[in-house]
Amino acid sequence: MATWWQRRWLQTELNRLVEAGLLPPEIAERLRRHYGVPEARRAAVPLLAILGVALVGLGVILLLAVNWETLSRATRAGLCFALLLAAQGLAGWALLARRPSVAWSEGAALALVLASGAAIALVGQTYHVAGDLRSFLTSWLLLAAPVPYLFDARAAAALYLLGAWQWLAASLAAGDPASLAALFLLAALPFLVLRARHEASARDAFLGWVAVPVLAFGALAIYRIVRLDALVLLAATVLAGTYALGATARARAAGAPFYAAPAERLGGLAIAAATFALGYVDVWRFVGEMLPARGRPPGALDAAGALTVGLAFAVLAGRGLWQELARGAWPRALLAAFPLVVGAGILAVHAFETRYPGAALANAYGLALGIGLVLLGLREGRLRLANQGLLLLGALVLARFADLALSYRVRGLVFIALGVVFLLLNLRLARRKRP
């Protein structure tokens, strides 16, 4: 069974071959039907519809924010309902008459979400309703939550997720409880799970690039964790779980371009960045540190919530670790094992009462990961993967070379020892290749 990405590639190729006169149109048509490739369509149409509606909607919101003094309260109320009814009419028509059209569904859903936001904002402005952006977002998110389900719309879902993220960020900044954000994010979860289970497409990939960071940030920030090492360990588990989830999805998205696997890309990139940061001795100062207490102190619900989130992502990471080891892809298994390295580092720093073991572990892990990615890239013929490994190795080497927290003697000896190991490996491989 060909994936969406493979069929899309085939469609482009068939069009090219027919245009070049290398393939008769009737054969191309038979191939299209065999693989279930839809008729040639303009992929830019839904994108332009989304962009057009988004710009018009945001423009209307900005114009309303001018607060025209010539408009009476009755005119403003009329404007509010006219805007909402126009969007609802458009959405209803799209739902009834244009159901299969991606452009209509996406555009109408986005218009509905933006219009409901504009209506709430206009009433708030007219009557000077008290409250910050969060109080506006609460009403707006509640009304926007069903829209992605009704229209199967990714752009509306992405906007909803960004709103929930904004709500969460504002709560954290104010030092207020953020547990309501959990409900907002949970409301979007079934839609995301449904999309993830369904065959992936370019629209799903777009949603993924928004959903993955929002959900990862949400998983970390909703519950109050004041111990910094616990927070770092949870972050490592969330990143590894996210990576492993993406790596599992990758198996289903054969033939997909690099942007089709947001969880894998973002998870892997964040793990590499975190490894690089943890390579510095001073960073391990977080072990045993407490976050400054703001607002109410964390309670049992926070601990239980954080534990649940940690366990859920640990299960995902564990499954990924097992699958990658079974496939023999140990560099990818290393990425899924990231929380084990961070946990071991924290334990070592606690046990030896010095930060050096933590940094040493992170550097060793980064080194193994970099080498592993280079070897895997060469083995699978994927130059980009090999280059990513080289980039990580190069960054680590340069960072340690310039790291003044380590003595010149230690750095010099470690560099020479590692250099010798590489040269010996090279010699051995070269001898093995000789006839």
Next chain:
Amino acid sequence: MLVFGLLCAAQLAVPASSIWQAERVLAEGRLLRFRTAPVDPADLVRGRYVALRFEAVEGPRVGPASLLPGQRAHVLLEEDAEGFARISGVTARRPEGGTYFDTRVEAIDDERVRIRFPVDRLYLPERKALAVERAWQAAAGRNGWAEIRVHQGRALIERLSIEGVPVLEHVERASALP
């Protein structure tokens, strides 16, 4: 389609109920004057506004029921000799009559209860916002006050005044001077 219909009804009901409640307060509410202290800013979707802080933000706890920070409470209001509103009491039980608004408790110190004031902003036309803000900064706490309508626990700001003149009119008069 049923779900879509319900969603549309909810989307219309939210602004409609806000408008209905606000119009009732403005039509039937009692008008009180509050002394204010100055501040500033802009809202992403609702435009520019003057942020307001009020002097009347605490009063004595009344009634047998205790109050906790974050709890909903009813704030009883009365007018002083100069005609400005002040808080005569904060209670957990809904008053039978009188003038009061509903809000949340911020903090409690002995029998004094500090409340979150239910009005915190006045939205302004974009072009006049800066001039009003400047005029208000100079007047707040001295000869500027907010006129707020209160009805059955709800409070809505009607206008800001400087020396008894609505703030927009005051700014227009000042800019017309040679």
